[in-house]
Amino acid sequence: MNALAARRRHPAAIVILLLLGLVAMGGLYAALAPKPAQAATATADDVAEGKKLFLANCATCHGLNAEGSKAGPTLVGVGAAAVDFQVGTGRMPLAGPAVQAKRNSDVKFTDQQIAQMAAYVASLAPGPAVPDAADTSGNGDVAKGAELFRVNCAMCHNFAGSGGALTRGKFAPSLRNVEGKHIYEAMLTGPQSMPVFNDTNLSPTDKNNIISYLHSVDKAENPGGLSLGNLGPVSEGLFVWIFGIGILIACAVWLGSKAA
Numbered sequence: 001m002n003a004l005a006a007r008r009r010h011p012a013a014i015v016i017l018l019l020l021g022l023v024a025m026g027g028l029y030a031a032l033a034p035k036p037a038q039a040a041t042a043t044a045d046d047v048a049e050g051k052k053l054f055l056a057n058c059a060t061c062h063g064l065n066a067e068g069s070k071a072g073p074t075l076v077g078v079g080a081a082a083v084d085f086q087v088g089t090g091r092m093p094l095a096g097p098a099v100q101a102k103r104n105s106d107v108k109f110t111d112q113q114i115a116q117m118a119a120y121v122a123s124l125a126p127g128p129a130v131p132d133a134a135d136t137s138g139n140g141d142v143a144k145g146a147e148l149f150r151v152n153c154a155m156c157h158n159f160a161g162s163g164g165a166l167t168r169g170k171f172a173p174s175l176r177n178v179e180g181k182h183i184y185e186a187m188l189t190g191p192q193s194m195p196v197f198n199d200t201n202l203s204p205t206d207k208n209n210i211i212s213y214l215h216s217v218d219k220a221e222n223p224g225g226l227s228l229g230n231l232g233p234v235s236e237g238l239f240v241w242i243f244g245i246g247i248l249i250a251c252a253v254w255l256g257s258k259a260a
Contacts, residue, residue: 042080042119050120053113057093066124078189079127080118085185087114089178099169100192128188135204136180138215145213148206152197161214166193177218180211
């Protein structure tokens with residue numbers, strides 16, 4: 001018994017217990033943690049074609065194996081969703097060095113080519129997949145989406161999704177008339193200055209509700225007249241200074257000329 005007690009008090013016993021605890025926790029996490037989504041329908045041919053497209057159009061900045069370089073970040077682990085968002089919105093390939101990639105209606109690749117490049121990048125490491133159409137349809141709860149948007153997004157993107165300025169030349173882009181899939185992918189991947197809203201932060205239902213709110217804003221009329229871009233007091237104040245005070249000055253000049 002004394003020998004057993006001595007072994008228990010041995011300094012190495014604490015280290016061994018800690019190692020066993022860490023191994024047990026790691027095993028449980030690997031078994032029970034939610035797995036990152038993967039590209040669902042990609043074939044080996046899609047991956048091969050995607051690699052060819054990647055090497056021809058992206059490797060200059062992102063490296064031959066997507067490991068990244070001084071000109072571009074690594075793409076290992078970003079998933080298919082990040083590729084679909086960046087290329088599908090025309091932000092990539094980037095035309096030239098810039099503080100921030102801008103949305104471009106001139107998309108350089110077909111939907112099939114984008115899917116193939118996304119499949120190649122998704123094959124490099126686990127990452128977020130392109131969302132299901134059911135989660136981006138915009139047929140959710142508009143009121144709930146408006147509440148979630150005001151809490152999580154409006155401080156950068158403006159209450160109506162019109163966008164806004166950030167620091168060091170960056171900006172939160174306008175979310176008006178943006179495809180639901182790309183809004184979802186932006187929340188899922190956190191492009192550039194945007195934080196990531198994974199399913200723990202905002203569930204797929206929450207994301208669809210936000211999309212529903214933004215689409216409702218796109219369709220809404222302006223019963224009050226000119227919206228002035230929905231930019232709030234800045235544009236409204238400028239309008240008053242230019243036109244309101246301008247009219248008052250014109251009236252004062254006209255009355256003065258009449259008096260003379």
